[in-house]
Amino acid sequence: MKETVTLNIGSEAFTLDKDASRLLRSYLNDIRSRLPEDEAETIDDIEVRIAEIFRDRITSPMRVxxxxxxxxxxxxxxxxxDFGERRDGAADDGPAADTDPAETPQPAPRKLYRSRRERSIAGVCGGLAAYFDADPTMIRLFMLLMILFGGLSLWAYFILWIVIPEEPMRKFSFNDKKR
Structure with a gap:
């Protein structure tokens, strides 16, 4: 016997088992984290569409x-x-406990590149800052202090300049729409 939860989805009450409720909440939170913060209407439309699909799939209002x-x-x-990339600072709840790990998409591995945007000399510090999710100015100051006080030589910077590949160019098209 499973516990059930009554949820209001798209202004309609539905009874879901606890696992289904957790999975649906995780799915909606993941979508919400990919939409702009001012897109409350879009998430409402998605909930209304989910309610329509549930109504079509269940034969009786008493069915779970x-x-x-x-x-x-x-x-x-x-x-x-499909709803876009995650917003910066959006909470990542991780995969739901009841989802199959094979169905959960794995995040792409992070790669170290020299930055094209945050660049003073070669983009090494900007790339390190992007990789470690830090402020590029702090990385530059740290690198300068390490060079001045003997912990790092200029040769190390030049080697990083040669070894770290430059960030790939972003593809841009006038036909792309923002989501």
């Missing part, structure tokens, strides 16, 4: 929505990555 129904709905709506 299972995790299989939620997964089928998520498949129909698309992956959260």
């Amino acid at each position: 929505i299972t995790i299989e129904t939620v997964r089928a709905t998520m498949k129909q709506l698309g992956a959260p990555s």
